[in-house]
Amino acid sequence: MLRTTSQVLSLHSHIEEKQAKQYSELAKRSPKHLEVFNRLAKENIRHRDMALRAYREGVTDAFEVGFLAKPLNPEEYVIEDHGNELKDALNTSLRNEETVIRFCLDVASSSSELIPDLPETFERLVKRKNRRVVQLKEILDEL
Amino acid sequence: MVILEEPIKGVMKIKNYVDGDWVESTSSEYRDIVNPATQKTIAKVPLGNEEDVKAAIDAANDAFPSWRRTTPLTRARYFFRLKALLEENFEALARVCTMEHGKIIDESRGEIRRGIENVEVAAGIPSLMMGYNLEDISRGIDEILIKQPLGVFACIAPFNFPFMVPLWFLPTAVATGNTYVLKPSPWTPLCMVKLTELIDEAGFPPGVINLVNGDVKPVTEILSNPGVKGVSFVGSTKIGRDVIYKQCAITGKRVQAQCGAKNYLVVMPDADVPSTISSLLSSFFGNTGQRCLAGANLVLTGEDEEFNAKMLQLIKDSATKIKIGYGLEEGIQMGPMQAEQRKKRVLGYIESGVSEGASLKLDGRNYDSSGYPDTCFLGASVFEDVTPDMTIAKEEIFGPVMSVIKVKDLGEAIETINKSNYGNAASIFTSSGKNGRRFQYEVECGNIGVNIGTAAPMAFFPFSGMKDSFFGDLHGQGRDAVEFFTENKVVIQRWP
Numbered sequence: 001m002l003r004t005t006s007q008v009l010s011l012h013s014h015i016e017e018k019q020a021k022q023y024s025e026l027a028k029r030s031p032k033h034l035e036v037f038n039r040l041a042k043e044n045i046r047h048r049d050m051a052l053r054a055y056r057e058g059v060t061d062a063f064e065v066g067f068l069a070k071p072l073n074p075e076e077y078v079i080e081d082h083g084n085e086l087k088d089a090l091n092t093s094l095r096n097e098e099t100v101i102r103f104c105l106d107v108a109s110s111s112s113e114l115i116p117d118l119p120e121t122f123e124r125l126v127k128r129k130n131r132r133v134v135q136l137k138e139i140l141d142e143l
Numbered sequence: 144m145v146i147l148e149e150p151i152k153g154v155m156k157i158k159n160y161v162d163g164d165w166v167e168s169t170s171s172e173y174r175d176i177v178n179p180a181t182q183k184t185i186a187k188v189p190l191g192n193e194e195d196v197k198a199a200i201d202a203a204n205d206a207f208p209s210w211r212r213t214t215p216l217t218r219a220r221y222f223f224r225l226k227a228l229l230e231e232n233f234e235a236l237a238r239v240c241t242m243e244h245g246k247i248i249d250e251s252r253g254e255i256r257r258g259i260e261n262v263e264v265a266a267g268i269p270s271l272m273m274g275y276n277l278e279d280i281s282r283g284i285d286e287i288l289i290k291q292p293l294g295v296f297a298c299i300a301p302f303n304f305p306f307m308v309p310l311w312f313l314p315t316a317v318a319t320g321n322t323y324v325l326k327p328s329p330w331t332p333l334c335m336v337k338l339t340e341l342i343d344e345a346g347f348p349p350g351v352i353n354l355v356n357g358d359v360k361p362v363t364e365i366l367s368n369p370g371v372k373g374v375s376f377v378g379s380t381k382i383g384r385d386v387i388y389k390q391c392a393i394t395g396k397r398v399q400a401q402c403g404a405k406n407y408l409v410v411m412p413d414a415d416v417p418s419t420i421s422s423l424l425s426s427f428f429g430n431t432g433q434r435c436l437a438g439a440n441l442v443l444t445g446e447d448e449e450f451n452a453k454m455l456q457l458i459k460d461s462a463t464k465i466k467i468g469y470g471l472e473e474g475i476q477m478g479p480m481q482a483e484q485r486k487k488r489v490l491g492y493i494e495s496g497v498s499e500g501a502s503l504k505l506d507g508r509n510y511d512s513s514g515y516p517d518t519c520f521l522g523a524s525v526f527e528d529v530t531p532d533m534t535i536a537k538e539e540i541f542g543p544v545m546s547v548i549k550v551k552d553l554g555e556a557i558e559t560i561n562k563s564n565y566g567n568a569a570s571i572f573t574s575s576g577k578n579g580r581r582f583q584y585e586v587e588c589g590n591i592g593v594n595i596g597t598a599a600p601m602a603f604f605p606f607s608g609m610k611d612s613f614f615g616d617l618h619g620q621g622r623d624a625v626e627f628f629t630e631n632k633v634v635i636q637r638w639p
Contacts, residue, residue, distance in 0.1 A: 004249055068424070068476060
């Protein structure tokens with residue numbers, strides 16, 4: 001279970017890095033959408049850094065009681081691996097984006113009491129990731 | 144559970160840093176620095192003697208004339224370089240802090256951040272140490288106020304914030320043109336060793352900043368040596384008032400002694416419950432209660448017993464769930480006490496509370512240390528039915544113990560707070576602006592929180608304190624610090 005901000009940030013970094021790798025691979029597999037997928041990969045790294053910056057700039061020496069009352073279960077935020085078919089991989093990416101959005105919302109609601117910068121950053125990430133879902137759906141419709 | 148990599152491998156033999164070189168102490172006496180969670184020895188610190196400090200003070204005095212002539216802009220640039228190095232080494236510094244102190248990694252990162260903020264403020268010294276002037280105080284005569292450095296300042300640091308507290312003083316002292324002797328706690332010297340390595344890398348001239356390790360002997364020399372112009376101290380009231388403050392008065396040194404505390408947190412029935420619970424738990428049990436801003440007495444008013452019962456139940460339910468263990472394990476929420484003797488001291492207070500008739504509703508002596516040696520670990524304790532005359536309500540426990548005191552109303556709460564010898568911090572939780580203002584106006588404490596559990600001033604505000612919590616005139620941090628480390632010189636000039 002995730003009980004501290006440090007744990008939550010570590011999982012978030014892992015998720016964003018894994019997604020970045022997946023989108024970089026999709027860019028190679030679908031030259032038609034190379035630019036979009038590369039941009040999504042780059043965004044993942046930016047999202048990771050946004051959260052880390054919010055944490056490092058605003059970190060307090062106080063433990064997060066939000067996570068104490070309601071620890072987050074990392075099993076609920078697993079990023080699925082891509083299959084061989086491009087369409088399958090895109091559908092997986094879509095599900096992964098929805099998983100990440102759920103994760104960001106849960107972090108924002110659980111961390112709201114002590115470190116204001118952190119929930120605000122995760123709420124911003126949700127907005128950005130919702131736009132990615134729309135883009136992925138558009139690509140899927142094209143295929 | 145993920146254990147973060149330890150940056151210190153093996154056993155490090157600590158040296159002093161004098162005149163730009165790492166040198167062995169002239170003392171042959173060493174103390175083991177033990178990781179309080181694992182009980183492994185991670186370093187050996189010299190318990191230095193008077194000669195070590197004399198050498199450092201001499202080096203600092205030799206460096207002073209040149210350093211004070213270095214322009215404020217250039218001095219600031221050294222701090223910009225130091226700031227960059229601190230950011231690069233942020234994570235390693237935080238982990239060292241956890242290894243020597245025991246606090247959890249989130250707390251250590253917070254401490255490093257608060258320390259760096261003081262470096263950032265010092266980098267603005269060209270603006271901060273400007274004087275002022277008025278032309279034509281009489282026709283053709285102008286008057287100018289210039290702020291000048293004094294010479295060598297020294298810091299005697301505590302164990303509980305081994306990185307942050309020395310940085311309340313050092314950056315402002317040095318940026319204003321003084322030179323410096325730093326004596327870290329002999330229990331937690333490693334953060335300052337790592338900081339000094341970065342100071343060396345940043346290229347500060349030899350002798351400007353010196354590090355001397357030890358216990359009582361270096362302090363005695365700092366206090367008596369005429370080459371030291373001023374002393375910053377953070378520690379107990381007994382030492383701060385009866386030793387540091389008095390000796391500095393005798394030897395004519397400037398002094399700022401930030402001392403003990405017994406902080407009251409008042410919760411009114413109109414408080415927002417979720418955010419109050421978060422703040423209370425963090426204030427009372429964060430850093431395992433080893434903070435001079437830690438909550439000690441929780442004051443509830445008798446106006447709504449149902450609300451009080453609900454609050455206490457929520458506090459106990461949450462405190463019971465706090466996961467205890469090694470701070471480098473990411474899921475750990477409370478680390479050990481810094482040393483076995485500190486745990487024993489807290490245990491003594493718990494026994495005292497029980498024997499004086501308080502109800503121990505949550506007993507921190509029952510805990511699970513997640514498989515680590517239980518030498519220094521302790522769980523959160525909650526006492527109810529505490530009266531203001533009990534020992535646990537009056538004395539600083541410096542551990543994870545909450546004492547709940549019930550009073551009639553806000554007036555009695557303020558009266559109870561003001562009867563305390565201490566005046567470090569106090570907080571109120573309320574949705575009433577009227578209550579908040581009355582509290583801020585009437586409470587005799589230097590740091591006031593309104594819906595804030597740990598009222599820790601930022602680097603650009605002074606860390607205040609009153610009564611037995613502070614001895615001196617000017618506090619650490621903020622404009623107070625600039626005043627403390629500079630002399631105001633007035634020039635009246637006329638050019639016939």
